[in-house]
Amino acid sequence: MGQAISSLWRGITYRGREGHYAFILHRLAGVGVLAFLVLHVFDIFLMAFGENAFNDFLTLYTNPIARVAEVGLIFGVVYHAFNGLRIIIIDFWPSTTVYSRQLWWLVVAITLVLTLVGGFFTLRHFFM
Numbered sequence: 001m002g003q004a005i006s007s008l009w010r011g012i013t014y015r016g017r018e019g020h021y022a023f024i025l026h027r028l029a030g031v032g033v034l035a036f037l038v039l040h041v042f043d044i045f046l047m048a049f050g051e052n053a054f055n056d057f058l059t060l061y062t063n064p065i066a067r068v069a070e071v072g073l074i075f076g077v078v079y080h081a082f083n084g085l086r087i088i089i090i091d092f093w094p095s096t097t098v099y100s101r102q103l104w105w106l107v108v109a110i111t112l113v114l115t116l117v118g119g120f121f122t123l124r125h126f127f128m
């Protein structure tokens with residue numbers, strides 16, 4: 001157990017800096033979106049059991065905790081998409097590697113703006 005925690009800690013801290021955090025966030029976002037997709041395949045599948053089964057299950061998503069999780073989903077989809085494009089650009093045009101840190105900060109800025117805008121519309125009826 002102690003060994004697992006210390007190797008996890010080394011995994012989080014062994015290098016630090018942008019490239020490493022970009023990678024950790026990319027993996028978390030990818031796995032997070034995948035987890036939502038599994039739930040989402042299940043909710044769409046409920047359509048086969050009629051309107052009521054489908055609508056009853058969808059009330060789950062009106063819960064405040066689910067709403068906050070949806071903001072997390074916006075963050076995950078946007079970060080993974082734009083950071084994925086950053087990785088693709090660097091893979092195809094290796095000379096752009098020298099700008100990889102700047103490109104990552106650009107990805108972070110785009111992600112924060114779109115998450116704030118999306119988050120505002122997702123959560124606004126809790127405040128108004």
Ligand code: HEM
Nearest residue numbers: 033034035036037038040041043044047061070073074077
């Ligand atoms: C909270 C945000 C989302 C909402 C409200 C939503 C809503 C829906 C709805 C209503 C459908 C059924 C469309 C139909 O057959 O009439 C659907 C299908 C689908 N969604 Fe989403 N979705 C969301 C996010 C996502 C995300 C993030 C992904 C991918 C990771 C995704 C993947 C899919 C797929 C693969 C289908 C099946 C398409 C098909 O069978 O035609 N959705 N979604």
Ligand code: HEM
Nearest residue numbers: 023026027030031033034037080081082083084085087088
């Ligand atoms: C705009 C759409 C997407 C783009 C451009 C994209 C891009 C990428 C790229 C370039 C990688 C490789 C990362 C690397 O080389 O280190 C990757 C990994 C991954 N993607 Fe995506 N992706 C997209 C959508 C998705 C979606 C919808 C999911 C989940 C349903 C997903 C899940 C993952 C996972 C789990 C990994 C592995 C992460 C890792 O090895 O750390 N991706 N993606």
